[in-house]
Amino acid sequence: MQEGYLVVGGDSLVGGGVIRALKKRGHTCVATTRRKESVSDDRVYLDFRDEAVFEAPSNINYAFIIAATTNYERCETDPEAHVTNVEHIPRLVLSLLDQGVFVTFISTNSVFGGDQAWPNEDAPHDPRIAYAQQKSLGEKNILDGAKAAGTLELLNIVRLTKILTPDVSPLPGWIETWGKGEVVEPFSDLLFAPMSVEFVSESLVTIGEHRISGMLHLSGADNVSYTQLAESMARRLSFSSDLIKPTTATAKGIEIAFKPRYSGLGMERTTRLTGLHPQMLDDLVDGIFPAPKEN
Numbered sequence: 001m002q003e004g005y006l007v008v009g010g011d012s013l014v015g016g017g018v019i020r021a022l023k024k025r026g027h028t029c030v031a032t033t034r035r036k037e038s039v040s041d042d043r044v045y046l047d048f049r050d051e052a053v054f055e056a057p058s059n060i061n062y063a064f065i066i067a068a069t070t071n072y073e074r075c076e077t078d079p080e081a082h083v084t085n086v087e088h089i090p091r092l093v094l095s096l097l098d099q100g101v102f103v104t105f106i107s108t109n110s111v112f113g114g115d116q117a118w119p120n121e122d123a124p125h126d127p128r129i130a131y132a133q134q135k136s137l138g139e140k141n142i143l144d145g146a147k148a149a150g151t152l153e154l155l156n157i158v159r160l161t162k163i164l165t166p167d168v169s170p171l172p173g174w175i176e177t178w179g180k181g182e183v184v185e186p187f188s189d190l191l192f193a194p195m196s197v198e199f200v201s202e203s204l205v206t207i208g209e210h211r212i213s214g215m216l217h218l219s220g221a222d223n224v225s226y227t228q229l230a231e232s233m234a235r236r237l238s239f240s241s242d243l244i245k246p247t248t249a250t251a252k253g254i255e256i257a258f259k260p261r262y263s264g265l266g267m268e269r270t271t272r273l274t275g276l277h278p279q280m281l282d283d284l285v286d287g288i289f290p291a292p293k294e295n
């Protein structure tokens with residue numbers, strides 16, 4: 001079998017980044033899509049809901065399972081979200097493992113609930129919201145199935161913290177407000193440990209190249225508030241810190257579905273086995289707001 005990578009979820013935020021990172025490193029890469037009109041030689045059709053067994057393309061021996069139902073609201077209210085995340089995706093993972101394909105399943109920091117500081121790769125789960133409960137059950141179904149089939153050595157589960165892009169709310173609004181010389185009001189009581197798509201994607205490809213089985217984490221280096229993010233952005237974009245007036249979601253009466261005390265993930269095992277380290281906030285901000293090129 002040739003060495004090639006399958007990206008399940010070619011149209012997702014993370015999937016797009018992984019495809020770019022794989023191509024940059026010269027790897028063979030096939031993506032899946034459920035948008036029939038966009039199928040081509042390197043984009044094959046896959047919808048988790050189809051009953052038929054998905055046969056991995058013959059040039060593939062590694063798969064990143066990235067697609068999922070990710071919308072918190074849909075996970076709370078739509079029974080199909082549960083079926084997708086807890087039944088259909090594990091069924092696909094176990095089928096690919098049976099076909100001899102090495103699999104990375106992408107999960108989330110939210111399985112830990114947000115009360116544990118820097119949970120390591122084998123910390124106990126404590127999921128609070130439907131999305132997190134579904135990802136946690138998805139992990140369990142995959143691990144139980146792979147153990148029963150004797151394919152655990154072909155599997156890793158990589159949990160991610162929040163991914164930040166320049167388009168994610170409220171970043172574009174802040175920049176527009178600062179541009180008018182006006183003050184923004186970031187929340188000091190909303191914490192996360194953000195990473196860039198590029199950091200996550202490059203790190204996932206490194207993990208893929210090492211073919212390490214077991215549990216792994218990718219995380220931002222600090223639990224930061226939106227106020228700290230605003231300060232780092234203002235420095236990077238040369239706006240005055242006087243244009244930042246911290247407030248809280250509580251003070252604004254805004255209900256937030258997942259409001260963890262801690263968001264960052266411990267990466268001890270991941271760092272030991274891959275050499276990957278958590279991403280620093282300033283590196284993230286510098287990466288997503290690159291300096292303009294000089295002529």
Ligand SMILES: NC(=O)c1ccc[n+]([C@@H]2O[C@H](COP(=O)([O-])OP(=O)(O)OC[C@H]3O[C@@H](n4cnc5c(N)ncnc54)[C@H](OP(=O)(O)O)[C@@H]3O)[C@@H](O)[C@H]2O)c1
Pocket residue numbers: 009010011012013014015033034035046047048049065066067068069070071084106107108109159160161162163164
């Ligand atoms: N983004 C984050 O901050 C973050 C943080 C932690 C973990 N994660 C995890 O990382 C992974 C990727 O997240 P993301 O933000 O990149 O996802 P995303 O942009 O929300 O994309 C989800 C993808 O899943 C596809 N999908 C949904 N149902 C499907 C089905 N039945 N069959 C086939 N494809 C289906 C969607 O297809 P369409 O495009 O056709 O709708 C979409 O492309 C997820 O597993 C998520 O849990 C993400």
